[in-house]
Amino acid sequence: MRVIYLVLGACLVFVSIPMFYDNTDSALWLEKTEAHTFFISSSNRRSLLQENHEMIRQQVEAEEIERVLKLQQLFEESKNICLNGKDPKKWSYEQIVNEFIKGPCAPVILVPGLAGTSLEIEVDCEKLQKESPEVFDSCGWQTCNSWYFWYSKPDTEYRLWISTTTSTVGVIQTSSKDHCFGNLMELKYDSITQKHLETPGIRVTYYGNTPSTQKYNECGLGGIKEMTDDYLIKYMMCDYKGFLNIGDLLKNMGFVSGLLFQAIPYDYRKGIQQSEAKQLIKQSISNLNKITGKKVIILTHSLGSLHTLNVLGEMTKQDKQNSIATIMTMGAPYLGSSKAVRAHLGGDPSFLDTFLGLTVGINYFNQNKAINSASSQVDIYPKTTFFQYLNETWMQDILLRIQQEKDFIDNKTNHVNAISWFPNPTEICTNLTDFKSQCLIHLQDLKDYFIEIGNQKFTAQDINQLLENYTINGTIIQQYYQNHQSNTLNSLQNPEVPFIVLYGGFAQTEYQFKYLKNPQHEVLEKQDFYFPNSTTYAIGDQTVLTSSALTPAIKWIYEHQNGNTNNPVKVIQYCSNYKGPLQLNLYDSTIDGEKLMTQSGYIGLECECLKKGSAITDCKHSCLINDKFVVDLVSQLVRNNQKAIIDKTPFDKNQLEEIVKLCSNLQVR
Numbered sequence: 001m002r003v004i005y006l007v008l009g010a011c012l013v014f015v016s017i018p019m020f021y022d023n024t025d026s027a028l029w030l031e032k033t034e035a036h037t038f039f040i041s042s043s044n045r046r047s048l049l050q051e052n053h054e055m056i057r058q059q060v061e062a063e064e065i066e067r068v069l070k071l072q073q074l075f076e077e078s079k080n081i082c083l084n085g086k087d088p089k090k091w092s093y094e095q096i097v098n099e100f101i102k103g104p105c106a107p108v109i110l111v112p113g114l115a116g117t118s119l120e121i122e123v124d125c126e127k128l129q130k131e132s133p134e135v136f137d138s139c140g141w142q143t144c145n146s147w148y149f150w151y152s153k154p155d156t157e158y159r160l161w162i163s164t165t166t167s168t169v170g171v172i173q174t175s176s177k178d179h180c181f182g183n184l185m186e187l188k189y190d191s192i193t194q195k196h197l198e199t200p201g202i203r204v205t206y207y208g209n210t211p212s213t214q215k216y217n218e219c220g221l222g223g224i225k226e227m228t229d230d231y232l233i234k235y236m237m238c239d240y241k242g243f244l245n246i247g248d249l250l251k252n253m254g255f256v257s258g259l260l261f262q263a264i265p266y267d268y269r270k271g272i273q274q275s276e277a278k279q280l281i282k283q284s285i286s287n288l289n290k291i292t293g294k295k296v297i298i299l300t301h302s303l304g305s306l307h308t309l310n311v312l313g314e315m316t317k318q319d320k321q322n323s324i325a326t327i328m329t330m331g332a333p334y335l336g337s338s339k340a341v342r343a344h345l346g347g348d349p350s351f352l353d354t355f356l357g358l359t360v361g362i363n364y365f366n367q368n369k370a371i372n373s374a375s376s377q378v379d380i381y382p383k384t385t386f387f388q389y390l391n392e393t394w395m396q397d398i399l400l401r402i403q404q405e406k407d408f409i410d411n412k413t414n415h416v417n418a419i420s421w422f423p424n425p426t427e428i429c430t431n432l433t434d435f436k437s438q439c440l441i442h443l444q445d446l447k448d449y450f451i452e453i454g455n456q457k458f459t460a461q462d463i464n465q466l467l468e469n470y471t472i473n474g475t476i477i478q479q480y481y482q483n484h485q486s487n488t489l490n491s492l493q494n495p496e497v498p499f500i501v502l503y504g505g506f507a508q509t510e511y512q513f514k515y516l517k518n519p520q521h522e523v524l525e526k527q528d529f530y531f532p533n534s535t536t537y538a539i540g541d542q543t544v545l546t547s548s549a550l551t552p553a554i555k556w557i558y559e560h561q562n563g564n565t566n567n568p569v570k571v572i573q574y575c576s577n578y579k580g581p582l583q584l585n586l587y588d589s590t591i592d593g594e595k596l597m598t599q600s601g602y603i604g605l606e607c608e609c610l611k612k613g614s615a616i617t618d619c620k621h622s623c624l625i626n627d628k629f630v631v632d633l634v635s636q637l638v639r640n641n642q643k644a645i646i647d648k649t650p651f652d653k654n655q656l657e658e659i660v661k662l663c664s665n666l667q668v669r
Contacts, residue, residue, distance in 0.1 A: 083254035093656035107288040108261040113302025118207035118227035119161040128201025139180035164230035182366030206265035219258030219663040223265030238623040271375030273484040293646030295325035305332030313488025328500035335548040336382040338450035346519040346530035382460040386446040394558035442539035452514040498597040502572040503549035504541025512536035543621035578604030
C-alpha cells in the first residue's frame, strides 16, 4: 500500500508542475528590468556578459549621470517656461492648456528617422505555429501549450527593436544560425496589392502600444526614446537614445505629450507611401492647432524629414501657412544615401561590431530578411537630382562652389564667391580643441558614380540596372522603386513655410563602393555577406553626405533670395563655432512681440563631441539630436512668442483627459 501511495504522490507532483511552472520564454529568463526580462540562449554569451556586466553597468550609469548634469543649467533656466513659470502638478489639463495658450511656446511634433522607433512584437502563438511554422521553429519555440512544460513556448510580447543582447529575438547574434530576428522583422510584399504585409501570427507596433508596454507609452514619446534596456548596447553606442533629451526638455518646459507636443512613432520598415506616419503627422498638426490655437513647430530626424516633406506635398500652401510655424530637419538624407543600395547588394557591415573578441551584430540571414523586405530602404536610394536640375542656376552655383573649393584646397585661388551666403573658405568655421577646419561646404557632385562592380560604374541613373543584375531580391525591390516614388521629394518642392536644415559636415562618410565581383553571384553562392572590396569617403555626418543634406536648402534659399517665395530657409552647420559677418540669428525680427524668421542664410552651431575628451561618434548622424547644443537650440526655437488665435481651448477638462488617455493623435483610422 505504501508503494501505491508513493506512486500516486509522485504522479500528483508531476501532474501539478504545469500549474506552477510556465514554459514560456519568461520562465527561463535570467536578466530582468522593470519592463522586460530576457532569455539567455547562449552559454558563451552568458559567461562573457556575466564577467563584464558590472563594469558595463557602472559605465552606462556614469554616462547617464553625466547626461543629466550637462543639461542641468538649461533645464533650470527653462523650467515650466511655456506655462509662464507656473507649476502644472496640481492643475487639470484644461488649466495647463489655457496657460500654454497665454505662454511663449508653440506646440511641437517630433518625427524620428529610420530605426528611430522602438518596435514591439505581439505573438499569436497558435496562428504563428500553424501558418508560419518555419518562423516559429527558427526562434526555438516548440509548443503553444503550457502543459508541455519541457518544451519552449513563446511569450505574448517581445521588444523587437532594439531587443537586448540576450533576448530570444535578439538584434545581436553571435551565430550565423540565429534566424529568429530576421524572420520576425521580415515584411511580405504582395505584388497584386503592392503592399507589404506582416507574417501571419505576429503584429509589430511601436513600444508603448501593447498591453505590457502601455504604461511606458507617454502618448508616443516612449516609442522614440531609450530604445533598449540593455546595458551592453547602451555601452557600445549612442544611437539608442532617440529623442531622449529633446523629450525631457519639452516636459521640463511644461509641455504635455498628446496635448502640447506629439511624438510620431511609426513602423519604419514600411516605405513613405505606405507608412502610417503620413496620417499621424497630418492629424497631429490639425489636432494641436485646434487644442492650442497655435501653429506647430515640427522637428524631424533623418528619414522622418522625408516623411514630413511628403506630407507637405499633399497640403495646400494656405493650409501649411495657417498651421505650421517652422520645420527643422536634422540629418535629412534628401538626396538619399549610397549606403542604402550597398545594403541590398551584399549587406551592411555597419550592423556588425567586435566585442570581447566576438563578431556580433545582425548576421547575413537576418539582414537579408529585414533589410531586403523594408521598403523604407528604397526611399533613401540616391536621387537623380544632379542630373535632373543640371541646367538650373542654383545647381550651377553648387557645381561652381565645388570647383572653387577644389581650387582653393589646391592653393590655386582664394576667390570663392559661389553660394555667397555660406562663409568663405578663408574663414574658420570650426576651431575647437581637436578639430580645426576652414569654411568649406564640402559638397559632392552626385552625378558621379557611387557603385563600381568590376570595371563598370553606376550612377543614380543606373539603379534599375543595379537591382536587376546585382541583387538577390532585385525584382521585388524594383517593383517598389518604380511604383512608389514620392513626386514631392523627387522634385524638391519648396516647403512654403519657414524652414531650417541642420546638417553635419565634419566627418568622413562612406560615399563610393567598389566590388571586384558580382555581389549577386557571391551572395547566392556563399549565402553570406559580400562587402565592398574598397570604399571611398567624402564629408558628411558619417551617414548622410553634405550634398544629400544641403542641396534642397540651397535651392530653396535661391528661390527666397530671388523673390520666388516669401519663406526663409536657414542652414545650420552642426559642429561649427563660426561667428563671422554671415552668422545669422535663429529669429531675425519681432512684430508685436512675436519672433519671426525673415532672412535666409547660415548659422554655425557648436557641438559637444569635438571638444577635448569626447568621441566624434557621439556627434554622428543618429546621435546628434541629443547634443546639448542642439537641445538648447530647440529650447530657443519653440519659444517664438506666437499669439494664439483663441483665448482658451475649445475642449473641456473631460475631453482633454480623454485625448491624453486614448492618445487620439496616434489613432490610425
